[in-house]
Amino acid sequence: MTIPLWLHDQTPVQGTPLAPDARHDVVIIGAGITGLSTAVMLAEAGVDVAVIDADAIGQGTTAAAAGMASVLQGTTLAALRAHHPARLVRAYVDANRAGLDWLAERAGTAAERRTAFTFGRGTDADTALDAVRDVAREAGLPVRVDTPADLGGHTPARAVALDDQIVVDPALVAWALSGMATAAGAALHTGVRVTDVHTLPNGRVDTDHGTVFADTVVLATGTPITRRGLYDLKTRALRSWAIAFEREGDATGPGGMWSEVGAHGRSVVATPVSFGRDALIVTGARHPVGSARSELALAEELAAWARRTLPVGAEIARWSGQDYQSHNLVPFVGGMPRGLGRVRFATGYAGWGLTNGPAAAMRLTDEIRGVSRGDRPQWMQTIGTRLTVPADIGRGIGDAARRVGVAAACAAGASPAPVKRPAEGAGVIARRGLRTTAVSTVDGRTRAIVARTPLTWNDAERSWDSPVDGSRYAPDGVRLEGAASTDLGVRTGVA
Numbered sequence: 001m002t003i004p005l006w007l008h009d010q011t012p013v014q015g016t017p018l019a020p021d022a023r024h025d026v027v028i029i030g031a032g033i034t035g036l037s038t039a040v041m042l043a044e045a046g047v048d049v050a051v052i053d054a055d056a057i058g059q060g061t062t063a064a065a066a067g068m069a070s071v072l073q074g075t076t077l078a079a080l081r082a083h084h085p086a087r088l089v090r091a092y093v094d095a096n097r098a099g100l101d102w103l104a105e106r107a108g109t110a111a112e113r114r115t116a117f118t119f120g121r122g123t124d125a126d127t128a129l130d131a132v133r134d135v136a137r138e139a140g141l142p143v144r145v146d147t148p149a150d151l152g153g154h155t156p157a158r159a160v161a162l163d164d165q166i167v168v169d170p171a172l173v174a175w176a177l178s179g180m181a182t183a184a185g186a187a188l189h190t191g192v193r194v195t196d197v198h199t200l201p202n203g204r205v206d207t208d209h210g211t212v213f214a215d216t217v218v219l220a221t222g223t224p225i226t227r228r229g230l231y232d233l234k235t236r237a238l239r240s241w242a243i244a245f246e247r248e249g250d251a252t253g254p255g256g257m258w259s260e261v262g263a264h265g266r267s268v269v270a271t272p273v274s275f276g277r278d279a280l281i282v283t284g285a286r287h288p289v290g291s292a293r294s295e296l297a298l299a300e301e302l303a304a305w306a307r308r309t310l311p312v313g314a315e316i317a318r319w320s321g322q323d324y325q326s327h328n329l330v331p332f333v334g335g336m337p338r339g340l341g342r343v344r345f346a347t348g349y350a351g352w353g354l355t356n357g358p359a360a361a362m363r364l365t366d367e368i369r370g371v372s373r374g375d376r377p378q379w380m381q382t383i384g385t386r387l388t389v390p391a392d393i394g395r396g397i398g399d400a401a402r403r404v405g406v407a408a409a410c411a412a413g414a415s416p417a418p419v420k421r422p423a424e425g426a427g428v429i430a431r432r433g434l435r436t437t438a439v440s441t442v443d444g445r446t447r448a449i450v451a452r453t454p455l456t457w458n459d460a461e462r463s464w465d466s467p468v469d470g471s472r473y474a475p476d477g478v479r480l481e482g483a484a485s486t487d488l489g490v491r492t493g494v495a
């Protein structure tokens with residue numbers, strides 16, 4: 001498993017043991033930026049809250065983040081505007097500005113003010129950058145156009161810039177928020193995995209450490225772990241890579257935080273001073289989960305780009321993570337369909353959860369506390385009543401077709417059983433009739449698991465990844481992340 005820079009040499013922050021049969025007003029599943037922000041807001045408003053996480057505090061996608069809390073967000077605003085009215089883009093901007101302000105206030109001196117840049121090179125990038133500039137201005141952001149000199153590369157860069165955004169150490173922020181939540185009376189339970197959520201007769205959360213009860217359950221699990229609303233099919237699970245480098249020699253640039261126009265979704269940012277170690281983090285190689293021929297090769301391409309373009313020295317950390325993009329490009333936040341108002345969730349930040357997460361927490365908090373619609377900020381009212389437009393449906397259909405395609409490709413790529421023991425670090429899908437088995441060898445151990453969903457081998461994380469719902473599993477079938485809530489079964493013997 002790859003480990004984010006922020007977690008190197010850190011002792012994970014743990015919660016208290018879960019008391020089975022406990023009752024709370026609200027149980028939040030997930031101690032990432034969404035769950036922790038919601039816990040702080042609710043607990044400080046006097047609500048009885050418990051947070052449950054399968055792992056330690058903030059170790060999910062939140063720790064994978066590069067730390068850029070920005071309203072500019074690369075080309076996100078232009079993509080939104082291509083399909084939605086200006087008032088919705090404005091509401092999205094206002095939501096993220098509210099999220100950023102809240103985060104900055106909570107992070108205190110650990111938040112470092114920086115200029116955010118969306119940049120590109122060459123004439124191909126000009127149209128995309130013009131769209132970013134125009135949409136940002138239309139949404140009320142005071143952006144300017146810049147020709148930054150400190151971004152290296154052979155072709156000059158052109159950029160749209162927005163001042164006064166922030167960079168944080170996301171793990172440090174998560175730990176700080178967990179402290180604020182507990183100080184306000186919230187209970188925090190880590191190492192407790194939720195296996196199911198029920199709504200009748202009341203909210204009930206089953207875990208591997210017993211059952212707890214709640215009036216409201218919040219799924220802050222990245223993507224919802226119940227399939228009630230089929231959100232795994234209404235979002236795309238996208239994986240990306242991040243690599244941290246020392247700076248080369250006495251290089252000082254680039255300052256700011258940078259997101260490149262284009263399909264790779266590359267970004268560059270230097271660690272904040274509060275982290276205590278200067279490094280340049282590049283992220284990119286974004287792709288649907290389970291679609292890469294080789295994750296190792298994708299990471300290597302990103303590293304090569306950084307070495308070609310930036311003043312980087314030795315590599316100090318390399319990690320990957322995944323986030324979810326909704327088909328209408330606006331995060332899904334609110335009541336879960338068929339959840340009887342007792343199950344709420346947030347997902348679909350498309351790589352910008354450090355601002356979207358706190359904004360989602362504000363919406364969830366107002367909804368749970370019963371704040372009337374008219375008393376909520378305008379952005380909440382607008383974003384809460386958005387319409388699905390034909391392009392969203394088209395995107396959904398396109399993605400469904402992609403999933404069918406990858407499922408067929410997985411089936412076609414399976415080897416007839418029995419298969420040879422895979423080499424160390426490799427995995428192979430074996431098929432006999434309708435029986436499909438995923439076989440891998442890791443650390444000298446060959447294991448076979450029931451592939452009840454199409455799976456591809458992730459040669460970097462050494463995991464089985466589902467290109468259909470974005471779930472990931474360890475070689476022994478244990479669920480690592482994604483929409484699945486259960487493990488895959490083990491088969492005895494190699495297929």
Ligand SMILES: Cc1cc2nc3c(=O)[nH]c(=O)nc-3n(C[C@H](O)[C@H](O)[C@H](O)COP(=O)(O)OP(=O)(O)OC[C@H]3O[C@@H](n4cnc5c(N)ncnc54)[C@H](O)[C@@H]3O)c2cc1C
Nearest residue numbers: 030032033034054060061062066067068194321352353354
């Ligand atoms: C490489 C990379 C770089 C990124 N960089 C940035 C950036 O610079 N700026 C930015 O704004 N965003 C960035 N993002 C996106 C951002 O990290 C996410 O949007 C955000 O962290 C999502 O937060 P979350 O709280 O929804 O999910 P998570 O942080 O994943 O939290 C979900 C939690 O739920 C827990 N959980 C899941 N299932 C269960 C279960 N069954 N039982 C109990 N607990 C469970 C998990 O253990 C986890 O702790 C980046 C993402 C990646 C992958």
